[in-house]
Amino acid sequence: QVQLVESGGGLVKPGGSLRLSCAASGFTVSDYYMSWIRQAPGKGLEWVSYISDGGTTIYYADSVRGRFTISRDSARNSLYLQMNSLRAEDTAVYYCAKLSGFLIDYWGQGMLVTVSS
Amino acid sequence: QSALTQPASVSGSPGQSITISCTGTISDVGSYNLVSWYQQHPGKAPKVIIYEVSKRPSGFSNRFSGSKSGNTASLTISGLQAEDEADYYCCSYAGGSSPWVFGGGTKLTVL
Numbered sequence: 001q002v003q004l005v006e007s008g009g010g011l012v013k014p015g016g017s018l019r020l021s022c023a024a025s026g027f028t029v030s031d032y033y034m035s036w037i038r039q040a041p042g043k044g045l046e047w048v049s050y051i052s053d054g055g056t057t058i059y060y061a062d063s064v065r066g067r068f069t070i071s072r073d074s075a076r077n078s079l080y081l082q083m084n085s086l087r088a089e090d091t092a093v094y095y096c097a098k099l100s101g102f103l104i105d106y107w108g109q110g111m112l113v114t115v116s117s
Numbered sequence: 118q119s120a121l122t123q124p125a126s127v128s129g130s131p132g133q134s135i136t137i138s139c140t141g142t143i144s145d146v147g148s149y150n151l152v153s154w155y156q157q158h159p160g161k162a163p164k165v166i167i168y169e170v171s172k173r174p175s176g177f178s179n180r181f182s183g184s185k186s187g188n189t190a191s192l193t194i195s196g197l198q199a200e201d202e203a204d205y206y207c208c209s210y211a212g213g214s215s216p217w218v219f220g221g222g223t224k225l226t227v228l
Contacts, residue, residue: 044120044222045155045163045206047215059216095162102151102210102217103169107162 002026002106004096009111016086016115022079022096022108030055030074033099036081038092039110046092049081050099064090086115121146121207121220128226134195137223139207140188145218147188151210154183154192157222158203166205167192194225202227 008020020036035050049070050059058070069082079096096108122140129135139152146152150170155163165174167183170190180201182193190209194201207220 045208045219047217047219050216059214061215103153103165104155104163104208105165105174107164110162 002098004098004106004108006094006096006108006111009094009113011114011116012086013117014087014115017082017084018086018113020081020083020094020096020111020113022081024077024079024096024098027098028074029072029077029079034070034072034079035097035099035104036070036079037095037097037104037107038090038113039095040089040092043092048094051079083113086113088115091115121209121218123205123207123220123223125221126224126226128228129194129197130228131197131199133197134193135197135225137192137194137205137207137225139190139192139209139220141190141209141211141218142188145188145209145211146185146190149210149212150185152183152185152190153208154181155206155208156203157206163206197227199227201225 003025005023012018036048038048051070067085071080093110095110097104098106152170154167156166157163166181170185171183180195184191205223211218
């Protein structure tokens with residue numbers, strides 16, 4: 001069955017960096033659109049980034065463009081989010097998600113990232 | 118891309134029906150039959166309950182239904198049960214460089 005397991009979250013100081021990983025099983029990451037979606041404490045959902053199945057199309061929300069980089073590793077069947085120049089407003093639970101067409105059909109369990117001095 | 122507009126909260130008694138609206142624009146909800154709805158219980162990841170406006174994932178309860186009129190999509194939950202108490206988010210494809218947009222979420226309270 002499909003599983004998405006995030007890792008790499010934690011506490012980081014403003015201006016610092018963090019790399020989130022999402023290990024996938026039950027399907028091949030490079031065959032699907034994959035995405036990162038975040039949820040600030042007590043707030044709603046926000047698309048952060050996605051990568052197309054072919055890897056040729058990548059999207060970033062305006063709020064993270066230029067600071068975050070999405071990537072994937074076919075050999076490890078994993079998705080990554082490199083987050084640089086972190087700000088307090090980046091504090092959120094980050095979800096790895098698999099898309100099927102235009103639908104998010106599977107979500108990871110979420111990983112908390114806290115940006116604070 | 119602005120977030121879709123949902124009521125902050127709705128409530129209903131067990132057995133009743135409620136409807137949650139999701140208002141967008143001609144650029145998103147109004148242009149595509151690609152609205153999905155997600156249910157999120159506290160501390161849990163969201164899960165899809167409706168996709169492509171009115172389709173239900175295999176095996177999911179038929180108490181949940183979706184519809185769309187113009188720039189507004191709606192989620193109706195009939196026969197409310199205690200376990201339906203959760204946050205509900207709509208999401209629409211919007212094309213272009215910001216292809217997906219979420220609603221702000223609606224907290225459903227079962228009285």
